[in-house]
Structures are given as structure tokens and as C-alpha cells.
Amino acid sequence: MLRYATRRFLGALPTLFILIALAFFLIRVAPGGPFDSEKALLPEVEANLRAAYNLDEPLHQQFARYVWGLAQADFGPSFQYRDYTVTELIMTGFPVSLRLGGMAITLALLVGVTAGSLAALRQNTRTDYAVMSASMTGISIPNFVMAPLLILIFAVYLGWLPAGGLGDGSPRNMVLPVIALALPQIAYISRLTRGSMIEVLRSNFIRTARAQGLPMHKIVLRHALKPALLPVVSYLGPATAAVITGSVVIEQIFGVPGLGRFFVQGALNRDYTLVMGVVVFYGVLIIAFNLLVDLAYAWLDPKVKYS
Amino acid sequence: MSLLEVRNLHVRFDTADGEVHAVRNLSFELDRGETLGVVGESGSGKSQTVLSLIGLLADNGRASGSAMFDGQDLFNLSPGALRSIRGRRISMIFQDPMTSLNPYLTVAEQMVQVVREHDRMTRRAARDRCLEMLEAVKIPDAAERLDCYPHELSGGMRQRVMIAASLLLDPQILVADEPTTALDVTVQAQILELMKDLNRRLGTAIILITHDLGVIAGLCERVIVMHDGELKEQGNVRDVFYRPRHSYTKALLKAVPRLDAEQVERLAPAADSSLLSVDGLKVHFPVRTGGWLGEKRPLRAVDGVNLDLRSGETLGIVGESGCGKSTLARAILRLVPTTAGNVCLLGQSMGDLDKRALREMRRDAQVIFQDPLASLNPRMTVGNIVSEPLRTHFPELGADEVRTRVADVLRRVGLSGRELNRYPHEFSGGQCQRIGIARALVLKPKVIICDEPVSALDVSIQAQIVNLLMDLQAEFGLALIFIAHDLAVVRHISHRIMVMYLGRIMEVASRKALYETPHHPYTRALISAVPIPDPDKERDRDRELLPGDLPSPVDPPSGCRFRTRCRFAQDRCRTEAPQLRQLTDSLVACHRAGEAVLV
Numbered sequence: 035m036l037r038y039a040t041r042r043f044l045g046a047l048p049t050l051f052i053l054i055a056l057a058f059f060l061i062r063v064a065p066g067g068p069f070d071s072e073k074a075l076l077p078e079v080e081a082n083l084r085a086a087y088n089l090d091e092p093l094h095q096q097f098a099r100y101v102w103g104l105a106q107a108d109f110g111p112s113f114q115y116r117d118y119t120v121t122e123l124i125m126t127g128f129p130v131s132l133r134l135g136g137m138a139i140t141l142a143l144l145v146g147v148t149a150g151s152l153a154a155l156r157q158n159t160r161t162d163y164a165v166m167s168a169s170m171t172g173i174s175i176p177n178f179v180m181a182p183l184l185i186l187i188f189a190v191y192l193g194w195l196p197a198g199g200l201g202d203g204s205p206r207n208m209v210l211p212v213i214a215l216a217l218p219q220i221a222y223i224s225r226l227t228r229g230s231m232i233e234v235l236r237s238n239f240i241r242t243a244r245a246q247g248l249p250m251h252k253i254v255l256r257h258a259l260k261p262a263l264l265p266v267v268s269y270l271g272p273a274t275a276a277v278i279t280g281s282v283v284i285e286q287i288f289g290v291p292g293l294g295r296f297f298v299q300g301a302l303n304r305d306y307t308l309v310m311g312v313v314v315f316y317g318v319l320i321i322a323f324n325l326l327v328d329l330a331y332a333w334l335d336p337k338v339k340y341s
Numbered sequence: 342m343s344l345l346e347v348r349n350l351h352v353r354f355d356t357a358d359g360e361v362h363a364v365r366n367l368s369f370e371l372d373r374g375e376t377l378g379v380v381g382e383s384g385s386g387k388s389q390t391v392l393s394l395i396g397l398l399a400d401n402g403r404a405s406g407s408a409m410f411d412g413q414d415l416f417n418l419s420p421g422a423l424r425s426i427r428g429r430r431i432s433m434i435f436q437d438p439m440t441s442l443n444p445y446l447t448v449a450e451q452m453v454q455v456v457r458e459h460d461r462m463t464r465r466a467a468r469d470r471c472l473e474m475l476e477a478v479k480i481p482d483a484a485e486r487l488d489c490y491p492h493e494l495s496g497g498m499r500q501r502v503m504i505a506a507s508l509l510l511d512p513q514i515l516v517a518d519e520p521t522t523a524l525d526v527t528v529q530a531q532i533l534e535l536m537k538d539l540n541r542r543l544g545t546a547i548i549l550i551t552h553d554l555g556v557i558a559g560l561c562e563r564v565i566v567m568h569d570g571e572l573k574e575q576g577n578v579r580d581v582f583y584r585p586r587h588s589y590t591k592a593l594l595k596a597v598p599r600l601d602a603e604q605v606e607r608l609a610p611a612a613d614s615s616l617l618s619v620d621g622l623k624v625h626f627p628v629r630t631g632g633w634l635g636e637k638r639p640l641r642a643v644d645g646v647n648l649d650l651r652s653g654e655t656l657g658i659v660g661e662s663g664c665g666k667s668t669l670a671r672a673i674l675r676l677v678p679t680t681a682g683n684v685c686l687l688g689q690s691m692g693d694l695d696k697r698a699l700r701e702m703r704r705d706a707q708v709i710f711q712d713p714l715a716s717l718n719p720r721m722t723v724g725n726i727v728s729e730p731l732r733t734h735f736p737e738l739g740a741d742e743v744r745t746r747v748a749d750v751l752r753r754v755g756l757s758g759r760e761l762n763r764y765p766h767e768f769s770g771g772q773c774q775r776i777g778i779a780r781a782l783v784l785k786p787k788v789i790i791c792d793e794p795v796s797a798l799d800v801s802i803q804a805q806i807v808n809l810l811m812d813l814q815a816e817f818g819l820a821l822i823f824i825a826h827d828l829a830v831v832r833h834i835s836h837r838i839m840v841m842y843l844g845r846i847m848e849v850a851s852r853k854a855l856y857e858t859p860h861h862p863y864t865r866a867l868i869s870a871v872p873i874p875d876p877d878k879e880r881d882r883d884r885e886l887l888p889g890d891l892p893s894p895v896d897p898p899s900g901c902r903f904r905t906r907c908r909f910a911q912d913r914c915r916t917e918a919p920q921l922r923q924l925t926d927s928l929v930a931c932h933r934a935g936e937a938v939l940v
Contacts, residue, residue, distance in 0.1 A: 237440060238435060238437060238440040238441045239440060239441055239442055239443040239444070241397065241435070241441070242433075242435060242441045242442065242443075242503075243443070243451075244397055244427070245395060245397060245427055245428060245432065245433040245435075246427065246428035246432065246455045246458070246506070246507075247424045247425060247426070247427035247428030247429055247455070247458060247459060248424075248428070248454065248455070248458050249424060249458075252454070252458070256446070256450075256454060257443050257445075257446070257451075260445045260446075261444075261445050334445070335445065336444070336445060336447075336490040336492070337444065337490070337492055
């Protein structure tokens with residue numbers, strides 16, 4: 035198991051390298067640079083700055099320097115937040131984003147699996163149609179539309195919840211961003227669960243369980259849920275990626291000081307190292323999460339064995 | 342009073358095409374401890390009958406009538422009350438033990454919950470009860486099996502687990518729906534023996550649903566014959582088998598190929614020259630053992646096979662699943678790559694052929710597959726399916742000529758010739774197999790390899806297809822290789838028969854020699870495992886029950902492949918692999934064949 039995990043991680047290194055290279059060169063191709071501002075800097079000052087951050091070296095040398103730094107877990111200094119290293123910035127933003135994303139995924143799983151199973155059990159009834167049309171809506175409305183709508187209804191009109199920011203840090207502030215982030219995932223997961231649950235409920239071993247006199251709720255929980263969850267589990271990989279990209283928008287809209295905001299700010303300011311740092315960090319995170327998903331698969335399906 | 346009394350049972354299904362009557366006006370009784378056989382072909386309503394009794398019909402199904410079980414009408418019970426009867430007092434086992442057990446739960450997990458659902462019991466006590474039951478159904482190393490997942494068990498073992506799970510609460514009725522149909526004949530014999538024994542020891546009444554008259558003859562006291570949702574005949578097993586009153590029963594009994602039927606000797610055609618010869622053929626598949634990136638080892642599917650086929654002759658190949666018979670067929674046609682050995686068709690070695698020549702050669706060697714519907718492309722019309730080989734091999738033929746030939750060949754296989762624009766799903770299994778035969782026949786090949794061509798079909802249809810193949814052979818002088826696991830069918834059609842076990846030939850003989858004087862212990866066990874549809878004969882037979890399961894072809898036994906299940910095995914059998922040798926009229930690969938102890 036451990037050997038398998040290590041091997042998978044080593045296997046992901048080329049992927050990571052390509053990701054780093056793409057991000058590194060793409061952001062440098064973008065017009066403008068980290069030291070552009072309203073007031074043009076004196077050429078000597080800018081030259082000194084560039085030299086200080088090694089931006090005067092040829093590109094390939096900068097790249098090699100960056101990768102070498104990464105290998106020692108050094109993301110480099112931020113160009114914009116001059117007193118901080120990128121590592122420090124990630125460490126301030128990430129806990130907030132993790133809380134937001136973790137809650138969103140958990141919520142999506144709880145609501146999605148329950149709603150999907152319910153729809154499957156009541157196939158072609160009103161419950162089923164209600165769940166399915168709600169999830170179709172959830173899939174088709176993008177989060178940058180959904181988020182302002184939520185703010186308008188629950189914060190502005192009803193005044194139940196704060197419109198943005200973390201305020202005093204009470205959980206109330208997280209409710210709207212978490213819901214906005216989770217909604218499309220709830221929709222996907224409930225559709226997935228419904229489909230696979232219907233399939234599983236038709237299988238022979240469910241008939242056996244019924245013939246053995248087990249009541250329906252036990253059949254669903256003990257016999258059907260595990261196999262029905264397999265496609266949901268494999269969707270969790272892409273789901274985390276979607277939540278991460280979603281959080282970039284959501285954090286911006288709700289003014290949540292998470293990693294997504296640093297990312298957006300960094301991109302706008304051409305803060306090369308910050309953008310790179312977030313990209314690499316998220317890249318590693320997604321690769322690690324996909325590995326976790328595969329390991330969870332082995333735990334759910336006894337026929338899958340890794341060695 | 343009977344244990345179960347069913348009166349005027351009707352089962353209806355609401356479908357898009359209107360109401361379908363699956364069972365009509367069925368009445369029968371079952372006494373305590375009795376064994377009742379329900380026999381019928383697919384679609385006769387035999388499964389729906391029992392499913393309706395325990396409330397497991399599909400959602401669009403409705404049952405009416407009455408079913409008195411121990412003083413209460415099963416059709417008038419609340420869902421909760423019915424559930425407490427299901428599994429506890431009436432339990433059921435199903436056809437396919439792989440899909441009928443939950444692949445995601447261990448044996449213990451699925452058995453314990455049945456016990457605890459119906460009886461207040463600690464987990465510990467329930468587990469002990471399960472272990473006891475696994476031992477009662479004679480599972481070796483029962484304690485270890487408890488924590489296995491279904492895929493870690495063999496087919497026979499899975500069915501034993503199913504039976505154990507169904508007997509946990511000492512039910513009064515055990516319903517077995519085709520319990521041995523998915524199993525090999527030697528394993529079937531083990532399971533039937535077990536059910537007989539359980540019925541005797543525990544006094545559980547058994548309702549056995551099957552299409553196999555031989556199975557009923559051996560196990561049941563009374564029989565119900567169903568056809569088209571109606572009861573055609575019921576009575577004591579000997580009355581039904583020896584003095585059938587209904588014409589359908591008579592037809593059914595006549596259609597079954599039987600091992601004890603009189604042999605009309607099929608004389609092999611004069612041996613001119615060999616049409617197809619196979620020499621030392623080996624097919625090994627690399628498989629990973631021990632998980633995802635484990636070591637690659639060869640799975641020896643076919644491990645050194647020689648055979649000869651003359652024109653106009655039928656060679657039957659029999660053996661249990663996993664013996665390599667289908668792989669052999671594919672290797673002969675070069676549909677799978679061979680590891681060693683050579684195949685010669687019409688004197689031409691196939692190993693030397695390039696792609697083009699191989700395609701030419703395939704004109705002379707055609708194949709028919711097992712699942713008739715699945716082997717026809719559902720998106721192609723019958724006309725396209727049958728004409729495709731013609732258009733490939735004779736592109737110069739005009740459209741009219743192709744159509745005429747296709748219609749001709751369709752008529753020849755017993756269809757009307759007007760099916761050209763219809764799709765496979767519009768036809769029954771038997772008709773689909775006729776289409777498959779037409780596709781093979783349209784090129785006028787010299788050899789047709791039939792890989793289990795009738796095992797997916799009903800008995801009466803099987804007979805039609807086998808007879809069709811025999812007629813076609815006589816008419817066109819075809820050579821056939823007929824692969825099947827059903828020894829009775831093979832006996833009916835073959836001139837010579839080859840018995841395979843774990844990739845090797847055990848015995849080759851003319852059909853008369855093989856069935857009358859089988860020499861190899863494996864051949865004898867196989868033949869004795871086939872149930873004969875004759876209650877008296879079937880019950881008087883001395884059975885040679887083969888113990889255990891087929892060893893893994895990745896790790897076959899040393900020396901003689903069969904020695905681990907052979908009761909005559911000696912030291913020599915472990916060290917030295919027996920070669921085929923001539924013994925009276927047969928070729929046998931056994932060190933001890935011919936010795937007096939074996940007879």
C-alpha cells in the first residue's frame with residue numbers, strides 16, 4: 035500500500051514538471067510585468083529591482099533557479115507583498131480556503147448522496163422529478179451568477195446572513211460561500227448517485243437480500259450504498275479540482291481572504307512567484323487527492339488490490 | 342394439510358405493449374419435506390410463480406389468487422409480515438451465485454445480518470451459527486471462508502454459501518431457481534447431492550425450478566410441467582417421466598438429448614486426407630498475479646494439443662469451464678495469438694500466412710459463437726450481417742447476386758429469406774443462432790467451429806439447431822468442431838470426441854468407445870455427473886463425485902493435471918505427465934488407465 039502510494043507519487047512528478055513549466059512560461063508571456071505601476075519607475079530602479087529578483091537572467095536560467103528552489107520547498111519571495119515569502123502567503127490563505135472547500139465538499143456529499151439515493155428509491159415519482167430538476171438547475175447556473183443571487187436574497191432582502199467577509203470569524207459568515215461553492219457539486223453528485231443507485235438496486239444481490247427478508251432501509255444502507263458510491267468516489271478527484279477553481283471566484287465575490295484571492299490578485303499584479311506558488315501548491319494537492327481517491331476505491335471495492 | 346397450497350394464481354405485468362400474463366390459473370400444493378420440481382422452458386412463468394409467492398415480483402407485476410402457507414394467505418399479508426416469512430420460513434437461492442451474492446461484503450457480513458434480522462442474537466452467536474451452516478454444506482476450511490469475499494471463492498463454493506445462507510434459520514421451504522444452471526456438470530453433481538442430503542437430514546421442503554429434466558429426475562418426488570404460463574401436467578415424478586399425458590411433456594422428454602439414448606452409430610466418413618491438423622498447440626496468456634503490478638506469469642489455457650479433422654467429420658470437444666476448449670477454437674482460427682505449435686488447414690500451415698493469405702484462408706474456416714444475440718451486431722440488419730462475409734471475400738459480386746445468395750442461405754437454415762431488413766433483437770434466440778449459422782455458411786466453408794452453439798438455448802430449440810447442423814453437414818460435407826460442456830448434446834452430434842482438462846487432452850475416442858468404455862478417470866467422472874432424465878436409472882446410478890474445484894491454470898498441478906482430483910492418483914502421477922497412448926479404441930493420457938482397479 036505504502037509502496038503503491040510512493041510509486042504513484044513519483045509517477046506524478048513528470049505531470050507536475052509540465053504543469054510548472056507551462057505556468058512559468060505562460061505568465062511571463064502575458065504582457066506587463068511585476069513592477070508596472072501608474073507611475074513609471076526610473077529605469078535604473080527597475081533594473082536594480084529586476085536584478086534583485088533575478089529577472090535579468092535568461093529565461094531558462096530563471097526556470098532552473100525556480101525549479102531548484104522548489105526542490106528545496108522554497109517558493110521564493112512575493113513580488114507584490116514585499117515583506118512576505120510565497121510560502122507565508124500560502125500558509126495564511128490556505129487554512130481559510132481549506133475550511134471553505136472542505137465544508138463545501140462535505141456538504142455536497144451529504145446532500146448529494148442523500149438526495150440522489152432518495153430519487154433512486156422513488157424513481158419516476160414527484161420526489162425524483164423534484165431532485166432531478168433542482169440538480170439540473172444547479173448544474174446550469176454558473177457560480178458567479180448563483181453567488182450574487184444568494185447574497186441578494188439572504189443577505190440583502192432577508193438580512194439573515196452577512197453578505198461577505200469573515201467578520202468576527204463566526205460560522206455564520208461561511209454559510210453563503212459554502213453553499214454557493216457546494217451547489218453545483220451537490221447537483222452532480224445527486225445525479226451520479228441516482229444513476230448508480232438505480233443500477234445497483236436492480237442487481238441480483240439486492241434481490242437476494244430482499245428474499246432474505248431484510249427491510250428496504252437496511253438493504254440500501256448495507257448492501258447498495260457501498261457499490262453505489264463507487265462512481266461518486268471517483269468523481270471526488272475532479273470535484274476537488276472544481277471546488278478549487280470555484281473557490282477562486284467565490285472568495286472574490288464574498289471577500290473571503292483565502293488562497294483564491296491571493297491567486298487572483300497575484301495574476302492581476304503579475305506577481306510571478308505568488309501565482310506559480312499557488313499553481314504548484316494546488317497541483318500537488320490535486321495529485322495527492324486523486325491518489326487518496328484511488329486508495330479509497332480499494333477500500334470500497336474488495337476486488338481492487340494495490341501492492 | 343399441505344404446507345403450501347396455491348390456488349388460481351395469476352401473474353400479470355403491465356408493459357408498454359399492454360398487459361402480459363406470465364402465469365395463468367395455476368394451482369398446486371407442497372407437502373412438508375417434499376421435493377417438488379417445476380420444469381419449463383424460458384418464458385414459461387416458472388420463476389415468476391415463486392417470486393410472486395414471496396412478494397418479489399418486479400414493480401409492474403401483480404399477482405392474484407391465493408397462496409395458503411401454514412394457515413395464512415401470502416397474498417393478504419402486510420409487507421412486514423411477509424418479510425418475516427421471507428428468508429426465515431421460505432428462503433430462496435438463485436441461478437447465478439456470483440451476482441446473487443453481494444461482491445462488496447464478506448461471506449460473514451452477508452450471512453450474519455440475515456440471522457440477526459430474524460433472531461435476537463449476539464454478533465458472536467450469529468457468526469457461530471453461520472460457521473456451523475457453512476460446515477453443514479461441506480465447505481472446506483469453513484472458518485477461513487467466512488471472511489472471504491465472493492470473488493475469492495469458486496462458482497461451486499459460492500452456490501454452497503448461498504445455500505448455507507438460505508438455510509440459516511431452518512426454513513420450511515427452500516426455493517431453488519435454476520441452482521446449478523451456471524455451474525459445471527461435476528460441480529452440479531456435488532450441489533445436487535448436497536441438496537438431496539439436506540432435504541433428508543433437515544426435512545426442508547424443496548421447490549426446484551429448472552429446465553433440466555435430468556436434474557428433476559434425480560431429486561424430485563413430484564413434478565409440475567409449465568408452458569406459456571400454464572400448468573400442463575403435474576404428478577408423481579415417475580408418472581410424468583414414464584407415462585406423460587400431455588403432448589407438451591411428451592415433446593419435451595423427446596427433445597432432451599440423453600446419455601442413455603440408443604446410439605445410432607454415426608459412421609465417420611472414409612478417411613481421405615486430413616482437412617485440419619493441429620500439432621502441439623499452446624496458448625499462454627500472461628496474467629498478473631498478486632495485484633496491480635505483480636509478477637506476470639503465463640496462464641496455460643491450451644498446453645500442447647494435437648488433433649486431426651477429416652472432411653465431413655464432427656469432432657466434439659468437451660470439458661469444464663476453464664479447460665481451454667474455447668481458447669483452442671480461437672487459436673485454430675488465429676483469433677488469439679498462439680504461443681507454440683502449428684495449425685494446418687488444407688495442407689497449408691497457418692503460421693506462415695501473411696494477413697492477406699490469412700483472410701483468404703478464413704473463407705474456408707468459419708465459426709459460430711455461444712451467445713447468439715450478443716454475437717450479432719445489433720445495429721446491422723440481418724441482410725448486412727449475413728452478406729458481410731460475401732462482400733468481403735467476393736467484392737466482385739453484384740448486389741442482386743449477393744441478395745439472392747443471402748436469401749438462399751437464410752432459407753437453408755430454416756428462415757424464410759424475407760428477414761433481410763430486420764434487426765437481430767426482433768428474433769428469438771434460436772432464430773438468432775440460425776442467422777449466425779447462415780453467416781458462417783454463406784461462404785461455403787470447409788470447416789465450421791461451433792463454440793457452445795446451443796448452450797444458451799432452450800432444450801427444444803437446442804435439438805432443432807443440432808439437427809440443422811447435422812443436415813448441413815450431410816448436404817455440404819462440412820467438417821465440424823463442436824465445443825460444448827453438455828456431454829449429451831456432444832454425444833448426439835459427434836463422430837469422435839476429445840476430452841480436455843486444464844489445457845490438455847485427457848482422452849480422444851470415437852463416440853461409441855468414449856461413452857461405452859471410457860478409460861480416463863476424468864471422462865468417467867464427467868459422464869457419471871450428467872443427470873439422466875429417467876427417475877429410476879438416475880437414482881440407481883453409482884456416481885463418481887469429483888471432489889473439490891478446478892485448480893488454477895496459472896499454477897497447474899505437476900505431472901498429471903488431473904491428479905489432485907483423481908482417486909487413483911499415485912506417486913508417478915505427481916512426477917510424470919502422462920502422454921496420450923493407444924488403449925483399445927481410444928487415446929488416453931493416464932498412467933493407470935486400463936488397470937483392473939479402475940473398472
